[in-house]
Amino acid sequence: MRGYGFAEWFRPGEYDRVEAVLPEILASGASHLRTHLSWAEYLAPGGEDWFDWLIPKLGGQIDLLPCVHYTPPSLSRNGRTTGAPKVLKDYADFLDHVLTRHGRHFSHVELWNEPNNLLDWDWRADHDYQLFCEMVGGAAYWVKQRGWKTVLGGSCPFDPLWLDLMGQRGVLEQCDAVGFHGFPGTWDSEEGAWRGWDMHLGEMRAILDRYGAPELWITEAGYSTWRGDQMEQARRFAKVMEAPADRLYWYAWRDLPKTVAVQEGFWFDPRHYHMGAVEAEGQPKLLARLLTDGGLARVREVTHLAAPSLAKAVKPVVITGGSGFIGSNLADSFLNDGHDVIIVDNLSRPGVDQNLRWLADRHGDRVHPMPADLRDESAMRDAIRDAQAVIHLAGQTAVTTSLTAPIDDFEINARGTVNVLEAIRATGREVPIVFASTNKVYGALDDLRMLETDDRYVPADARVRENGIAEDRPLDFCTPYGCSKGVADQYVLDYAKSYGIPSAVLRMSCIYGPRQFGTEDQGWVAHFLIRALMGEAISVYGNGKQVRDILHVSDAVAAYRGVLDNIGRLKGRAFNLGGGVDNSVSLKTVLHEIERVVNHPVPLGFSDWRQGDQFYFVADTALLQREIGWQAKVGWREGLADLARWLRENRSFPETEPTRVRA
Known part of the structure; x- marks a missing residue:
């Protein structure tokens, strides 16, 4: 049976949160964890010390997938973390440094997050994605040369034309897996276009098969309990576990505290703060309780009941x-x-x-x-x-x-x-x-x-x-x-x-x-x-x-x-x-x-x-x-x-x- 993992972002200085959350994730039966390794935060004061602690801490206990993204503003073409670096090779050089320093703690590295989303990649200054393809394609080649595997960040919302462009530009042939993000039932913008896991992943698989057939990973799937419907979250988890993907990361383990600004534009949206299987204060929701009690089998039993x-x-x-x-x-x-x-x-x-x-x-x-x-x-x-x-x-x-x-x-x-x-x-x-x-x-x-x-x-x-x-x-x-x-x-x-x-x-x-x-x-x-x-x-x-x-x-x-x-x-x-x-x-x-x-x-x-x-x-x-x-x-x-x-x-x-x- 395919295992499951969680996507959980940790911010610099959240030592206590990591110490609390990691044992909970392990107790849930999760076999892997996806977290971000921010290039911008790494080069900020105290950033290197933070990741020197975080990556070994996580990678020593669970199969870790670091998602490397966010350009340091001083190196960015638009002065923001979502901009392409002035020197595209700088991204590959940073990855080279990360592999040398922390590579023993993971086997795969994810290249960027949601690159077709304006909040993560400023495509207004890269309307044909030429800069992104050069940056990620070169970085992926170098990562593979050094002996690690690469995952291309999942598009959100899913865009088959964007994915096909990555194939035409030669990016997919450098990648061992490609991510997919889907949150059916949570975001109104996604609801109208959502046609089911089988349909979307089948469409994605058809594109991947044309360009070397890398693995298909669901790097983010989730359901917000902002309405209080914890059973529906457990149902959605059981449903996505049946999806035809090679790996799954559920977003997220814990809710975000209201004091945390997630991304510009989401500050007042309650849905973004209730994505976890556990409340921000540590109270397990139904999904976390079922996983901890009996894993996926227990989730399926109760949701079927x-x-x-x-x-x-x-x-x-x-x-x-x-x-x-x-x-x-x-x-x-x-x-x-x-x-x-x-x-x-x-x-x-x-x-x-x-x-x-x-x-x-x-x-x-x-x-x-x-x-x-x-x-x-x-x-x-x-x-x-x-x-x-x-x-x-x-x-x-x-x-x-x-x-x-x-x-x-x-x-x-x-x-x-x-x-x-x-x-x-x-x-x-x-x-x-x-x-x-x-x-x-x-x-x-x-x-x-x-x-x-x-x-x-x-x-x-x-x-x-x-x-x-x-x-x-x-x-x-x-x-x-x-x-x-x-x-x-x-x-x-x-x-x-x-x-x-x-x-x-x-x-x-x-x-x-x-x-x-x-x-x-x-x-x-x-x-x-x-x-x-x-x-x-x-x-x-x-x-x-x-x-x-x-x-x-x-x-x-x-x-x-x-x-x-x-x-x-x-x-x-x-x-x-x-x-x-x-x-x-x-x-x-x-x-x-x-x-x-x-x-x-x-x-x-x-x-x-x-x-x-x-x-x-x-x-x-x-x-x-x-x-x-x-x-x-x-x-x-x-x-x-x-x-x-x-x-x-x-x-x-x-x-x-x-x-x-x-x-």
Whole structure:
């Protein structure tokens, strides 16, 4: 099977970035890496030292392809890096120097990048490409004389006439491979002319066969996730891996930070900053997770699983976030009752692809995956067109993420919810919707006076202490997450008033249980238990005395089903959903129980309180109980043991020795 590689540009001084990215690329199963060796940067102050470090660092661990381009302005005919050098032989001389100094670290060298693109080669001053052909043809000849192989930089967009000109001028006969660049679905300028990998590469191969048949390499292919469609990026990767090329480089491994200017003209284009398989801050997207988890085979498995199959004339239940923790449990419940379910999920969270596989294995073709993001209006309309009901669970779920990326948080939670509501309105039918809100809409509850005991906070107000927080509590949005979910909460309720859509809101406390892949930022009960089973220390923010009412997911599923079954009576209303007073526990209490469940002490570390964290939240669920007869049936200790049992059956954990807990 042909391997794959990544194209990743490193800029002078990015030592830490290289140290972080290279192990990730290797862990993904990539066998080769393409990066640039800028002639202009090499001759700039500090440039030689940078490349003296970079090329051996990369070439010592992976098959490296350096792309040598960009004329030093002082040597350029137009004073820019895109200009032809005043002395064309200078380019060959520089390559000669690079081969002597670093040639032991690579076998091929790429000559220029996108030479028919004005941003990389100023063809206005070389309209017939005579200068380029002389420069590259001479350099290629010399590189081959010295025993290395050459790759001609790929044209972008693909231009068969330009490639044929390279053959007529004798450039192709000096090259061992020719590059091709293609980004179908990302750039509007390419979309209209794109005719598929087979067609374009076949056209390219016909030209190459006339001039000595060098290898055909895809030196850049990619797909931007600027719309949030990570599944589509994985699909595009799987598709290009079937293309008839001798080698593939995917652009890129990591997104670019917004502070980096890519090329003049692209500064404000969001597409250019989301080309990576990993976010700029290091969070893996779906493609990176799948490659690291099981390579190309895993990518193909998941992308095939998530292929839409909506041909049957059914009235499905639509669950946004249906591959998530609560969503997959809800989907399983509906599927067990004979419903078809459309799973709308962008699969951006680790582990959710496993939940989707679990659903498909259990229920076959009644599961209809639709990999889509809430921000994609047309996808929401497609998903909801034939729905009998919608459970809206998808969203950005972490307070910490909302503080670092408030615009994304708003676009997903607030605007994304309006997209779902508008998709329902577009059906012209009264499709019911139940929305997953949060107790964070009540704010930090700073006005509640607390009494501090040895292991927990207790409200001084006897009514709150005995019953919890009721729905008549004033809304007080706090943190961007609380604001975005609160906005969505209110929009869902208003669409019942303004448009007659049967809608209801469940303001959830802490839900836990099987199929949860908890993280430090969201799903803390599962996160604590996973860390304990791994034998790792647990970080506690605050003093651990904060109190939550934790609810087993089976009880949450029953609440959603009950509200939906009674939506005619309950439309336009919000209900608190949590474990209630009987399942109210402090973090310290949960940690002590986890030590008992895993049968060894758990090391703890304490950090400062996080913004917007509540000392106490326990939901008063009396209203839900009165309206639909619902109540929590699974006690928290029983539920914690159930989650531990599921984790042990579905994940591998090391044998751990007892560890002394820091006092």
